[in-house]
Structure formats: C-alpha cells, structure tokens
Amino acid sequence: MRDAYFDQLDSIVDDLVAMTHEVQTAVSRSTSALLTADAEKAERVISDDADVDAAREKIEARCFELLALQQPVASDLRMIVATLRMVADLERMGDLSVHVAKVARLRVPELAIPGELVPTIERMAAVAERMVGQAAGIIAERDVEGARALEESDEEMDQLRRSSFRVMLADDWAHGVEPAVDIALLGRYYERIADHAVSLARRVVYLVTGETVTADLG
C-alpha cells in the first residue's frame, strides 16, 4: 500500500512536468501564429487548451484522492498542496496562450504586430517560453538554484514591456490605436505567463525548503 502511494506521488510529478511541456508548446505555437498570421495554428492552440484543462482535472483528482485516502503529512502534504497550486498556474498559462492566439486570429490575414515591434514581441515570447521550459526542468529536478535564477528572467520581461510602451507612445508612432491596444494586451499576457513560471518555481522552493518566497508579482 505504502509503495503504491509513493508511486502515485512520483507519477503526479511526471504528470506536472508533462503538463508544463504542453503549456510550453501552447506558448510557442500561439507566438508562431501571431508572428506569421497563421489562423490554423491559432485554432490549434485554442482547441488544444481543452487538453491542458483535462490535465489539470486529472492531476487534481489524484491529489484529492491521495489527500482523502492517505491523509499525508509533512512533506507529502506540502507536495500535494503545492501541486494543486501549480496546476492552477499551468491552466492560467494555457488560457493566456489562448488569448495570444485569439489576438493573432482576429487580425488574420494581417499581422497584428507592426514590423518595428516584432523583435520586442519575439523577445518577450522567447523569454516566456524559455521560462516555462525552465520551470519544467525545475519541477522535474526539484532544482532550487534554478528556481532562484528564474526570477531574473522576469526582470528582462519588465524591461521589454517598458520598451514596447516607449515605442507605442512616441510621437512618430504611425500605426494608430488598434495595434497599440493589441500590443499592450499581448505584453500583459506574456508578462503573466512569465509571472506564473516564476510562481511555479517558487512553489518548488517551498516544496524543497519549506520556505515561502513572497516578493510581489504583477
């Protein structure tokens, strides 16, 4: 009985890592849809989000089962509570990718992003996607050092966002209101994806050390 219990705990971690990779794919694919005005890819992100939601439900159901049947204490309990929070983060990250995909879809066959801001948005997306990938590794390896390093990527995201505002609010901005609104919202979506990646990493720190990191996220 006890062995089956530990197997279940291990397999929850595997499922968390798999779910994180699913979300990473959603981030990457929605960005690609955005930067190439690819309606089909955008649709794929939107329809595949049901799989992310299903992964959350499956992992949650197993956590509840363990809580109810095994009455775990100490570090096992902490792991289950952390997992419940991580799947909530991951589901939101999937939703945010759907928002990116919907902006892309809305503007097809046009590109939503004027050329001069493509590099900034590309960079934001790359930072977000890399952070999600790192989070997967951090969860799999319980990598506390990696988790602490992830916070720094978040600062890069803030800088990119500020730089996008500088461009849009400059006197020579020639693209009007619509792309500016799109970019402000896209920047927010990528920033939130990054915040959730940091949040995943912090939960691993909590899991391993019992220590809560409280610095504020957006």
Place this chain on the structure above:
Amino acid sequence: MRDAYFDQLDSIVDDLVAMTHEVQTAVSRSTSALLTADAEKAERVISDDADVDAAREKIEARCFELLALQQPVASDLRMIVATLRMVADLERMGDLSVHVAKVARLRVPELAIPGELVPTIERMAAVAERMVGQAAGIIAERDVEGARALEESDEEMDQLRRSSFRVMLADDWAHGVEPAVDIALLGRYYERIADHAVSLARRVVYLVTGETVTADLG
C-alpha cells in the same frame, strides 16, 4: 478537541469573508482614485495591499495547520482546499486593484480616462465591485443560488469591454494611443476581478454540492 476544530473551521470562513470585504474596498478605492485623479487614494490602495497579502498568509497558515494536525476528510477537507484556492483568488483581486491604482497614479493630476469613456469604466468598476460584494455574501451564506446568478454579471462585463473597444477604435477617437492603452488594460483588470469573483462563487458551489463548474473564464 473536536469542538475547537469546528470553531477553527468557522473562523476561517469569517476570515475569508473579511478578506473579501477588504478586497472590495480596494476595488472601490482604486476606482475612486482613477476617476478623481486622487494620488493619495491610489497610494492607500497600493500600501494597503500588504494587508490583503497578510490575510492570505494568515488564512493559509491555519489551513495547513488543520490539514496537518486534524487530517480532515470529506467535506472538511473540501472546505480547506476550497479556502486555499479562494485566498489565491482574493490576493490576485487585490493585486489587480493595485494595477488600477497605479494607472491612476501615473496620470495624476490628469484623469486617465477621457470623458466619453468615464461612464463605461464607471460601470465596469461598479459591476466588479458589486460582484466582489456578492461573493462575500455567497461565501458567508454558502449561497449556491447566488453563486449561479453571479455568472450573469460576468456577461455584462464582457459587453462593457466590447463597447469600450468600439469607442477607442472608432474613426473619431481623438485621444490617441496613451489613454487607449490605459483603458484596454483597465478593462482587462476589471474583467479579471470579475472572473475571480465568479471563481470564488464556483468554489462555494463545489464546497456545498461537490460539483465542479467548468465553463471557461478569461
């Protein structure tokens, strides 16, 4: 021992309701700061957010204590898990009010919102604040009917947001990019506050009926 345990469960609900009212105040005060360009009120929302965070930590700590020491099962376990999620929603709602306050502060002594969009933003804020107030009542009374009704307010929010986009993207929009970006983000913040209020209500439904409401939020 068992009596003290039930007292603790009851007092967690009281604390949740109190925390919800704190968040309601933050929503209301940040809106007032926004609509009157009141820097002092904006600062107050920003500094008071530490209290919201502290409320979350306090409630979480007590949930963990109950989980570890009492090993609750069935409906008590469900209540504690739902509480952990509700405090996460509430903390985010507090953060979103801080974002509203920061937009207000950034534009002082100017108003962030052009006159023609003040009624729309006022209405969005009123809907969000009302939903937070209703969520408090729903939590206090375990009001499943009220929880189901709350979903409808969320549709009103969607309509208001669409209407704000129509105004900003019309040919006769004379205010340029900056207020449009502010309004797009403010709309997003109020929409997310409303989403979290719906999420609080759904957790009460789950708590009382065991039934999960899965319709998607933004």
